[in-house]
Amino acid sequence: MATPPQPPPGSVLDFLLNEPRYVPIFERIVHHLSPVDLVRFRRVNRALNAAVSTALRTQWSIDKALAHYFKDPEAFRNVLGQVSGVLSGGFALRFFDRLSNEEGEVWCRDLDVFVWGKQPETELLTEYVRKEGHVSPQTITEEPTTVSAYPSSPLSQLRDTSTPQVERYELPTSDHAINIIFTPSPPIITVLVLKGLFPLTAFANIITSTKAYAPFAKWTFKAHRSYLLGPDSGGSNITPSLAICAATGREVHDVEIASQKRPQPHLGIRSLGDGQTWCIPLTTEGVTPPQLPDFVVDGTSFMIRARESGLFGRFGGAANQHTDFYDVKVKEVEHVALEHPWIGLQEVKKRVHSALVLQLMAMPKETRPVDLEKFGVDSVMAQPKAFEPLSWLDGLVLEWVEEMTG
Structure with a gap:
């Protein structure tokens, strides 16, 4: 087999193909490349796959991001996998934005952890959080006796008992906090539907113990935009979400303008494993396989479509009466012939x-x-x-x- 031609010494391609020799310089250069640029790199030369894989491993380091909240990030991820929980909200958005590894960057103060409330294993999560030194849980109910220390968080405005219940744990030695959100349905459904939580597409990102998913990557990271998501997107909960989104420099719109000349493959029937989702495999050294296998999460299917303002209200449900929005349809799929939920x-x-x-x-x-x-x-x-x-x-x-x- 003929040996492929080698790049001339000193070329940019030679530098990228030998990234282990220039780690500090490589890290700084790659940090300024967008995810779209990294994808284009793969198309330039197959040999660049190793460089891109290195970038994904170092530039998007979940353990570095979680180190702001836990002494042992890997141990936390093991517990997260045991309870089939997910991370989302502002933390997940900033993780995809790579803000966790920027020196001097003020990291997201709140870590939002979503877990299915009906699972008995959820106690493992709260026990671990306490073991790590987080104290003073505050349960936000219909008539809260306390208010979140960070009113900028959308979770501080949860009041209705039909919404997920939240327990807040704070670190006495820092301003970081952990919100454990006990959802009435599997947490992935809560994140995708975003009922009463973060009603913008930019926040519909999902991080499990082993993978990170951005279902609306084209909007969020290529166009640098966010759109309204869910019939509750016209409520008061959207105000802090808009502030967080604006802080990332993203424009917010109701829905994308439809065009026959411009197809919208990100609408219709989708899955977390399709080509529209940006998926990052996380490092798994020291992390046990999660209770819910990766292939099950990859196979999560859902339908997203644009809705007209006030449509839900005409049928007696909650509605965004002022603007159009995107709506996600997804349910639990459990059956006697399925080993996994x-x-x-x-x-x-x-x-x-x-x-x-x-x-x-x-x-x-x-x-x-x-x-x-x-x-x-x-x-x-x-x-x-x-x-x-x-x-x-x-x-x-x-x-x-x-x-x-x-």
Whole structure:
């Protein structure tokens, strides 16, 4: 096999291909490159993949970012994976913006941790936070007795009991704080729907213990814009979110102007594993595999579409009466034939059910674990652990999601 031509000594390409020899200089140069520039680098020369991978590992270091809040970031990430929690809000936005590694940068004071409130394992998270030295939990309820020390945080304005409940932990030796948000549904749903929390697309980023996802990367990091997200985007909770977004230099609009000449692939059926999502694999040395596998999170499917102002109000629901906004549709996808709890569209659950029914139909009637005439997609016997299926169908979910988003 012929040896590919080598770049001339002293060229920029030679410098990038030998980045370990020039670590300090490499770090400073790459820091000034946008994510779009890094993607373009990959297209220039395949050999640059190593340099780009190094940049992702060093410029977007989750452990450095979490070191502002925890003595042992890896231990915290292990607990986060155990409870299937996610990080989002201002912290996640600033992480993608790489502000955590800038010397002298005032880092985001609040770390917002989302965890499903109904899971008994959530106590592991609160216990670890206390163990790290965070004290004075303040629960924000419908009638709060205390107010957040940082009124700039959208979480300080949560009042309605229908919204996620928040416990705030503060570090006595610094101005950093941790908000543990107990969500009424899986945390990824809460982040994507953003009901009453951070009603802007720029905040709909998700960081698990092993990966970071930016579903609206084109808007947030290429166009440097944010759009209204969710029917509650016209409420008072948006005021602090607008301030945080403005501090990052991003313009805020209601929705993108539709154009027949300019397709909008980021609308319609999407997934966290599609080509529109910016996904960063995090370093996993010292981090145990999370309870919810990466491939399940990658396969999260959802639908996003533009809504007219006041549309929800005409049907009796909450509404943004003044501006158009984007709305996300996503639900829990749990079924007896699925080993893991998925998040996605109802269509996925229907296809899982149909695939299982076809398996059962191939069995003699007397050996079937259920009566097919009573086996509806939402029946009791279709719920998780109702019986032992012949095989798990999780692998098919990924295939279907790729078909829907392809």
